[in-house]
Amino acid sequence: MTNEITTRRIVIDPVTRIEGHSKITITLDEAGEVANARFHVTQFRGFERMVHGRPVHEMPSLMARICGICPVSHLIAASKAVDAIMAVTPPPAALRLRRLMNLAQIVQSHALSFFHLSSPDLLFGFDADPAKRHLYGLLAEHPQFARDGIALRRFGQHVIELLGGKRIHPAWIVPGGVASPLTAEVRDEIAGGLPEAIESVVRALDWYKASLAGWAEEEAVWGTTPTAFLGLVTPDGEVEHYDGVLRAIGPDGTVIHDEIAPDDVERCVGEAVEPWSYLKSSYLTALGHPEGIYRVGPLARLNIADRMGTPRADEELAELRERLGRYPSSSFHYHYTRLVETLSCLERMAHLLQHPEVTDVRVRATAGINRAEGVGVAEAPRGTLMHHYVVDDGGLVQHANLIIATGQNNLAMNAGVKQVAQRYVRADRLTEGMLNRVEAVIRCYDPCLSCSTHAVGEMPFHVQLRGPAGEVLDELVR
Amino acid sequence: MAGLPKLAVWKFSSCDGCQLSLLHCEDELLPLLGRIEIAYFPEATRTELDGPYDVSLVEGSVTTPEEAERIEAVRDRSEVLVAIGACATTGGIQALRNSADVDELARVVYAHPEYLDTLETSSPISAHVEVDHEIQGCPISRGQLLDTLLAILTGRRPNLPQSSVCMECKMLGTPCLMVTSGIGCLGPVTQAGCGALCPSYDRGCFGCYGPKELPNTAALAGRWSELGIPADAVARAFRTFTGNAPAFREESDRHG
């Protein structure tokens, strides 16, 4: 409490075009230079506690309500955790169908992130008039591009709806498998939509690659802090979204963890709660805190994997690595990796649908409570997601812990916000483009604040500051 | 007409699913944009117009002092205010904490609960300001959202049913699960709108759409007991996605 410094504060509230609400506080020192920049969220829900005493079989449908953007990810992680508590393996067809829905979820979420939320900046420029710098502006000026985004998102959502009956919070993924088998008609309908979806993402990729040279500055300053990367891979090193093993690598590709069983995720990931942060901040325990800063999500998944595992996406990955190097670090490249991953997900869906077993009618294993504890891990669009439950003999939840992508990216996001703020924000002039760039760096991570706020709430930022009237503020409390 | 009607979308404590329903109206977006100007929609744009707005869609419940103030401001600048979703109409799933000790809850979830600035309860929008239309549901139905917007634009009444999920089951031809299988279903006291999705997957209704008009929860709970469903399960069933709606909360409290 001794080290008082005079500050001014710039608040962007709310941060727009990200999913969920948050605000950023930029603190300036006396010289008007950015002293710090923070990203925080502003709602309180409290799922981990609310589920205490509820039957564990309710977890998928309750936890899906954490988030309206990636409910499928929570359904999957929760169902996998309950599978473990029941000590069952879902039938093979059910596993394929869960994968199928997860991939559809990633496609729609990536489309939302790239086309609807981020591309207006890329197409119109970061200094463009905000009145047109949004999806509706795109529809007017870049109709084919906007339509590709809308079509891609609609396709992913439509697959979720075909499988689960509704787009948001579908009740179809259940402990032990899925609620109903896939009919040949629905299979064919999904398969029939894939070529067009693939063409949409390929068009976007071609445009993105052709435009890449124009974003050299963004590439250079948008969260280039070296970090580790974490995610799931198949045992032979392909990108994996549903099962597989955990791998963590350093910024240069050095393997930190490999072949970690998903159950052991809490062993390699620590969660720090820092006085200044609203989100829990995850770090790799092998490196400690805060040196264990790491990223998850598409950039991480592509960096840790040897290959995508699907032909067209593997070609794109090779080209990406040729352009950006083997382990791209700038968070700006979340966009590029997101597009390549979308292509791969669509290819994987086609592959899954070709398997004769996918329409098998046996899709659900049933059992009672056979273990007191279960962990479910899957890759959500934004990164690795974990649900961990402990139940009593009657199957009522006694303890729940969730590790969410946005919390894992939190340290890196804050570093990125600070870097961008230092580059663009000047005390004497505050422009829309400046604010937008600070927000845009966060959008790269596609943070899902609904998810992250399952465990955080509005904590007043204890920055005391000096306003125009001259009152002195204490920086230390923060 | 001097300019298009202005639509604003506001978010309070929620999962974003309901306001994304508007983005999910992909095919409808273009023609809709010809009839309405999306003036404030933080999920999609950072254009912020000062208002007043012809229509405000409000998602989420009120859980913080800041939100309690903000909803007043939203009401002041909105001609028609539509509360969308279970959170905005009942307090939502986060209202499960209303029956818990918030301090204790905060200690479990947060390392530094002293920084937490939250209200004791999660409450619906109508607890704070006058609401013109409520679209119930977790999440809301896209169809009901579009219909309500079109109805407001056209000057007709929205087709928002207040009747039971049973009507949707019967219209779909889904045989009643309580009758055929003796499983607990909240459909007879829950408002229609979801298309009776869960019963079509052989699962009893969870009450996502909240109470219908005149919900006879006591009679339904009595029948559940006759079917052998224990009191704690009855209490939990009424205390889920819309458990803060008075009819459901009171019935839940009667069973422990």
Place this chain on the structure above:
Amino acid sequence: MATDTSSVLLPDALEVIVQELRGRGWRVVAPVRRNDAVVHDEITSVTELPIGWHDVQTPGSYRLEHRGDGAFFGYAVGPDSWKRELFPPRAALLSARRDGRASTDGPGDTAGTGTDDGAGFVVTPAVPDRRRSAFLGVRSCEVAAMEIQDRVLLHGHHVDEDYRARRAQAFVIAVNCTAPASTCFCASTGTGPAVRAGADLVLTEILDDDHRFLAEVGTTEGAELLDLVPRRPAEPADVAAAARAVQAARHRMGVTLDTEGLHDLLLGNLEHPRLDDVADRCLCCTNCTLACPTCFCTTIEDATDLSGDVAERTRVWDSCFTLRYSEMHGGRTRTSARARYRQWLTHKLATWVDQFGSLGCVGCGRCITWCPVGIDLRAEVAAIRADQEAGAGREGASR
């Protein structure tokens, strides 16, 4: 029906009927087992019937069990009634499109002036599906229900065009009921178990030593169909066996509904305390009315498209148990469960007679089985009657 036109069909002959009708391009709709119940759906073969299944129905409960034989029609009525086919849950009525022209001297189908600039709109009535449908396995109570709906929807001041079209396209193969449930009471309402009229063909399933069907002709079209099917003339033993099966069914029904003086009994007890009691139990969920084969309450839904240029009007099932159904200018008249149940009960069993000349109830028991809390109108009526008679008894004694 006349026995001199009776003949006997073996089970395989039913398959011939199905294939003949399908060969004409007709839909054949019949009972099938789905979701733990016998419902109606289009079939491609008689093997899709719930062969060998039996339903156990009590108030608020329905379970399927194996019969242990190969009966084709060994169950009573399920949750679906033929109303779903003839008077479906949603039916398009018309669409209207702005035509941008003034409407004053327009053609006959142009009406109204929608906007200040004088633009009119064109109204296009919906065209009902012209495809013919054969209903296989229609019970006596259900044939009676069709006749009741005919009186309401065809023979009143206003004809429902969608219903008329669907009714004209329907071909009814009825089955005399030999497997009533405990919730059935068609013998009380005089609507079964034997079909008296209103069907193109009537079958009676005979399950003694050899499985066969007595077939009786109801219409010329029915006779023409039967001519195409392998059969033999009925012998007196066949006719007697069929009669025995139907007679046995009559005696197997559960609780009866005493219809004697029912009209005055109910209308004379509009404030009966039993109605408060039933209001405590009633969920106002509408299941009874939507399962009922005669209930015809609907609402009109108007929807506008995104451009605001096209409006569509749809007829949608409604129920006197919903709040909005009693809405009129100035408010709602039936806000309580008591008011809604009373409206339903007195309409079905009393004022329907004043309005349409018959009971609105055919004794199928669906409202009893499919009530999630098992409210049984027979018991409600009996309670009111018992009270009345006890009251009359007391009055008589005190006199």
